[in-house]
Amino acid sequence: MGLQQGGESASVATRPISARVVAEVLRGVAQVDFMPSVVCGLFFVAALFAADWRYGLYGLLGSAVSTAVAYGLGLDRETVGAGLHGYNGCLVALSCAVFLGAGHPATVAVAALGSAVAVVVTVGLGALLATWRLPALTAPFCLVATAVTAAAPGFRRLWQGAGAPAALPVPAAGPTGLSWDQLWHGFFANIGQIFFMPQWYVGLLFLAGLFAASRLAGLMACAGSATGLLTAWVFGAPGEAVGQGLLGYSGVLVALALCGVFLAPDAWSAAYALVGAAGATVLTPALGAASAPFGGHAFTWPFVLTTLLFLAAVPAVPRLRRT
Amino acid sequence: MGLQQGGESASVATRPISARVVAEVLRGVAQVDFMPSVVCGLFFVAALFAADWRYGLYGLLGSAVSTAVAYGLGLDRETVGAGLHGYNGCLVALSCAVFLGAGHPATVAVAALGSAVAVVVTVGLGALLATWRLPALTAPFCLVATAVTAAAPGFRRLWQGAGAPAALPVPAAGPTGLSWDQLWHGFFANIGQIFFMPQWYVGLLFLAGLFAASRLAGLMACAGSATGLLTAWVFGAPGEAVGQGLLGYSGVLVALALCGVFLAPDAWSAAYALVGAAGATVLTPALGAASAPFGGHAFTWPFVLTTLLFLAAVPAVPRLRRT
């Protein structure tokens, strides 16, 4: 989401156009976790196909539509090439498939429209946040996906009984002690839930992709996931939800963003990142509750809000510095 | 909302004060649709009276109170003269009449207080958005009207059984195929609902006012309304709501704003405007659902949010340029 493609780009220009576009679409998928890496994108797409082949297709569709719209609008080529216009579309399309049902034609239509609009939202939000040198992160995805899921019940072709209906949030129930299985499932599921996938082996594939792109990113994802588990356990989140990664996915992204991606990695930024990850873990059920009454979801809003505020504070904190 | 009054203003200064103030109040009504035109304002006021004489009075009251407060605060005369401080007050007062009942004394009081506060909100929001050269659009109205409708049930003199109570949103029901009557009623009602009026003939009067002020504005209003109808039909909105203009009114405003008012009119901006209108049409039930649990309404929030993001993106899009 913020890294330029760096060394990889030099060689790209000489490849045939079709190969270059494929690389950009894959980088778009990888940029969901900030990685401008084709190899990482291949791992991520494999993870989506491992969960469900239709999710793999939707993820590619979203990244491809967004990248195409970015070309059509004549946006900055380097940004497009780094995959920075693909990741929001990828997540928008995936969220449509997961929450509206992958098999309906109207889901494909709204996924394509949403991925196209996400490009405009990315550029617009990016211009607003540029005032403070802040990145848009996944805010464009969160905005579009929140709009689509809240709107869907109002459209009969979009709403075919899939997804949870609007309801008041209820206090958590069920045991809070974590079983060994919930613990290690949750550790990987925290990484997979960034793409809405609760299976531990899917999360493991995403983690492998992260390590393939950057050892530091892999380590911070692990640290963020562990912080999420610890925070959820301390305050008594239900073990079943923890085991599905529903509490910790934003913490993983916060840890990645605040130590290595946007802040220079050192002990201070690592501590800062883990405090942020703990905060995002508490924020996740809060935003789940806030969106429940209109049928929305927390998505990665906890990550976006936490990271934006923590990054905005950096210039006043002498111990931290931007990359 | 953004156009200065241009040629009309030169002659205004020499008229008697009372005539000048009347012209400014009428321009305030016309600026709801971005038109700094007295003739257009006359059409709009006629449309309101055609719906209900009390709505006509409330609309004039709101524009008049706001304009008076703007004078009292000593705000920039040219902006006041163009009607740019009247339109939010006009809509605030109308929304009080429509949602709280026009006949109660407390409704008049809150309409006047709201129209006064709307001026401060307009100036304050305008200062914030000026950082990115963005207009406040109808955001001041949306903020004040959302606050008043959400607050009203907490005040026994404001809440006399009018309006819908707070409720969880429910999935749409009823047939989605559009009858011929629903289609052409909806086409005009989309324009009338900008002022909360569902009658087709009221919408027709508003459209006549737009054409009287600017042929391009009339055409874009038609295109935006048609896009709203098409989008609503594609995704399966209930025909009855479509026929009352409840899905398409924000699309009309988006189309006006993005092709002619804030962006130079050409094929690119027309396409951009219609994608925005489609997006705003999907956003409308989303914001309706989001505000239903606290008794709020979508108002023109879908227009405001869509247009602000689409305008913010413009500097990065080489195909588009601001007027």
Add this chain to the structure above:
Amino acid sequence: MGLQQGGESASVATRPISARVVAEVLRGVAQVDFMPSVVCGLFFVAALFAADWRYGLYGLLGSAVSTAVAYGLGLDRETVGAGLHGYNGCLVALSCAVFLGAGHPATVAVAALGSAVAVVVTVGLGALLATWRLPALTAPFCLVATAVTAAAPGFRRLWQGAGAPAALPVPAAGPTGLSWDQLWHGFFANIGQIFFMPQWYVGLLFLAGLFAASRLAGLMACAGSATGLLTAWVFGAPGEAVGQGLLGYSGVLVALALCGVFLAPDAWSAAYALVGAAGATVLTPALGAASAPFGGHAFTWPFVLTTLLFLAAVPAVPRLRRT
């Protein structure tokens, strides 16, 4: 929240460190009402202990944790010394005690984490708002407290039956005429509810602290409270809620902020402040309704939103000037 400590600071540097830190923590409590005054802080802490000794401890804990974190991050010493990093933590910790129950260990833990995160949020929001020379006010507290109260039911150790569950807002019931007792109780309770305290004698102690720090501040608090009572009565708020200060506490803060603290005190700013106080009084049940469906509270959001917009408007209003 915005006043630097002024004359008091000169002598502070020569005191022993422990006395200096105690002074800073007390100033942190006083800054909830904008007063950089140790004496005022002593009054405020006494008021909290008069309500419940545990509330006194939580208030001190929050201010102390925030001040310590501000030192740890190496933030600007003068700002820390004025208590400008303590007041949000003080309110965060108090809100945890009031809404989650003061006696649970998990409440202490979340109060400490929340007070720490509030420092980062204060710096981050401050950096964003600095673009327009706007202060963060109590927005950091409101953000953290809204997150914690919305999240709490999702964590079984945080949610032990205290606080009201999520529910749809219902229209107000009960008589609206104010009895004499409700009137004068409400007058003081409006000041006490800034710290969540409904007892009239607690509010009286807070008012005494204000007068001890600044006669103008004491007078504006009285004017704001009276405006809140009047507005609530005009629109028909239930007398019982008015008597507990639930309608007017934001108006008190608005009146303080807009006449004396951020705007130079004169007749114009006094009128501006009282219009703002009336607006915040209407906004209070609106934000209560908006947060009820997810188990949130209005907190001082009405004050924050009103004051930010009213302050943002000031540069365009020739009659008003910033301090």
